Amino acid sequence: MIICHPASDHCGLPIPKLEDTIRRYLNAQKPLLDDDQFRKTEQFCKSFENGTGRELHEQLVAQDKRNKHTSYISGPWFDMYLAARDSVVLNFNPFMAFNPDPKSEYNDQLIRATNLTVSAIRFLKTFRAGLLEPEVFHLNPAKSDTNTFKRLIRLVPSSLSWYGAYFVNAYPLDMSQYFRLFNSSRLPKSSRDELFTNDKARHLLVLRKGHFYVFDVLDQDGNVVSASEIQAHLKYILSDNNPAPEFPVAYLTSENRDVWAELRQKLVSCGNEETLRSVDSAVFCLCLDDFPIKDLIHLSHNMLHGDGTNRWFDKSFNLIIAKDGTAAVHFEHSWGDGIAMLRFFNEVFKDSTQTPAITPQSQPAATDSSVAVQKLSFKLDDALKAGITTAKEKFDAAVKSLTIDFIQFQRGGKEFLKQQKLSPDAVVQLAFQMAFLRQYGKTVATYESCSTAAFKHGRTETVRPASIFTKRCSETFIREPSKHSAGELQQLMVECSKYHSQLTKEAAMGQGFDRHLFALRYLAAVKGIPLPELYLDPAYGQINHNVLSTSTLTSPAVNLGGFAPVVPDGFGIGYAVHDSWIGCNVSAYPGRNAREFLQCVEKSLEDMFNALEGKPIKT
CATH class of the missing domain: 3.30.559.70 (Choline/Carnitine o-acyltransferase, domain 2)
Known part of the structure; x- marks a missing residue:
């Protein structure tokens, strides 16, 4: 369990500031909308932020203060799952x-x-x-994922150990589940x-x-x-x-x-x-x-x-x-x-x-x-x-109606990508963006699951891998790679990697936008408040229609993991970045072609590895 001093508010899952949520939401919408649609969505956001959204946010914060024993997402999240009427299979x-x-x-x-x-x-x-020691989430493993730190934390009284962990950015994970x-x-x-x-x-x-x-x-x-x-x-x-x-x-x-x-x-x-x-x-x-x-x-x-x-x-x-x-x-x-x-x-x-x-x-x-x-x-x-x-x-x-297919990309993995100062996860997510753009000619809503178990009763937050950076990079790799030097292509990948790492870190710290907007919408429904326009905006429906639903699993015990798409026209993508290879397991219904998507993923990885090794990219 996270051991927490009663006076400390570090432990509860933080509710992001409303303006941060709106900013992050708009950033995630940008690659998915044309200029007209984006302006409309911006208007919806503005009136939400200055009107009903502000009131709902204040009520959510007040409610969270009254309910120190849990997190603001826990109740609504259980409800979402338990009230769903679809079959649990697939x-x-x-x-x-x-x-x-x-x-x-x-x-x-x-x-x-x-x-x-x-x-x-x-x-x-x-x-x-x-006797089961909590797992620890290390934001800075060099400092905290060490035997010295572990010995030290055992000597500290339990009421204070959380502070010690917090100090070096290591969070014992919530075990309430x-x-x-x-x-x-x-x-x-x-x-x-x-x-x-x-x-x-x-x-x-x-x-x-x-x-x-x-x-x-x-x-x-x-x-x-x-x-x-x-x-x-x-x-x-x-x-x-x-x-x-x-x-x-x-x-x-x-x-x-x-x-x-x-x-x-x-x-x-x-x-x-x-x-x-x-x-x-x-x-x-x-x-x-x-x-x-x-x-x-x-x-x-x-x-x-x-x-x-x-x-x-x-x-x-x-x-x-x-x-x-x-x-x-x-x-x-x-x-x-x-x-x-x-x-x-x-x-x-x-x-x-x-x-x-x-x-x-x-x-x-x-x-x-x-x-x-x-x-x-x-x-x-x-x-x-x-x-x-x-x-x-x-x-x-x-x-x-479900097809499943997989690839094992053997040319390299975590070790090579880290030498290139790139986040392995960011590179694979970028490959999915490139693959979909190559196959279907567009950028779509993408979901990557991230645990918020560093907080009491945290569940998950969404990382939104489709960004203006991945869109720019994908378009360059697919449409005009020969017009750019390897160095320029590498630079585009670096930008994607930095931005993706920032999003992942924010999400793990409870600073995404998906759960916050979900909780505000849930609160409006509970209070009988008419649904704010932000949620009626087609763009809101579209970003929550996750065509690419992704989840990563890397562990010496895991051979393979998988799940079905979350929407009928989507892909369910389970992947793992190993030391020297990358595995990817994809499911799809008849509206999408999993085999062809994986061929595009493979091509995208080949192209990126070529760019990193300074080799030309074949169109």
Whole structure:
């Protein structure tokens, strides 16, 4: 947790000044609008800043002062997710795939499932015992990401340690989301869902071939059940030869939320309440898939959505393990953000590969799994069967329309770009801008997620990578590279990099504009104030229609991550900048061509690397 002195206001997520938000908003609009549109938007901003916007901002600040226990974005953000009625599949839930276990013989499905499960429970135990050290966000790693600093901060009384960290620009990250990692589910309710957590439950939920099993992974004293016992139970489940159920209930979690809420009521009235409670309260959901992973595209499709029968999409996360030991987490997004999931993911990978609970030589315990493992069954009437059939049809149609493709750019990565004094993230984001301009001839609204967990109950802020700098640079590279020297092209890239780094730093410090404008709009709705004109401006709609939705994931534990586009005519772009290569995983619906976009990304990276190496650029 961020340890904060009561008198200090450093900890709360800061509300930006209204004039800063308006300035940043206009800067982000500039590359997207022509001169006429921009002038209109400027007018809307001016009257907002001097009128309703000012009043709303003052009310937001006053409300924030009264609610020191949380952040101004926390409530509205939960509402946004929980009130959304679209299916959580493709629209919200992302996935992250683990790298294989470095010791190949440990990638057997049973061994890996046992080791990852035990490591996940060890993480739960460490967290609940209050022994999980907060991660630290370093604005100046040279000063604070050092052993001296870490030793020093341990010696300082906890009431003051936050100041010490603040002094060197290092912020212990907020951990308020972590308790929802375990024993949690999103429950469908009419018009707004609820988050449910029961941390007293001790059982694991296992899905295989659409069947549901539960067994205890914690004993009555809260200790981890022995690894050989967990191994025995999982082996028993893997040996169940029953065919998949005719009506797999799991499909219902992929439905529209109102439809699912109604069907869930039907499940309850048909006598399934206790079964649903077992599912909702389970420590987490382990999905054992019956086939190996063919390639990275198959991996993405399987971990992002699968065939709908073997996931409970409402669980805080599903830990998925394929027949060949390929593993991933798929998570529900309302309860928390990638940063909490990634911490869990990294620790579990490290623990399961460095101190595995079982080895290929380990024998399962001689225990009667047929008694310990309970197979759950659902009572279904005709209405529920019809509901499952419809859910399956919708699910199949949705996932059939999604294409996923990827590239691995091998010419260089973080090391080379840092030598060139460029931000690796800025360069890859610039490649996306160039690629879209090359493919479609225009600049569009672009979203890059940035965590604000350096603050109490911070969630995320948006970095807006499309800028006047990226537009100028992209147009030069695409339309007239031969008219410019390598030095001039490098200079354009430097400007983009500086501006992008500034935006990223501001966003991480809660100084973007997206969340502030979102909160003001939310407040207007709550107070019954007519929607200010700023929000009715087509330009506001357009900048929030994020055609390029991007998120970066770089970790030694992550093989690949991904998500679907957030708008029908968009791209969902998961990427990672490694030391010597760049990976990019892109999803699209029929309106966009992911393969062609990636070819344009590759061309853009080639061009930039050529410019940096002083080589000519081929048009």
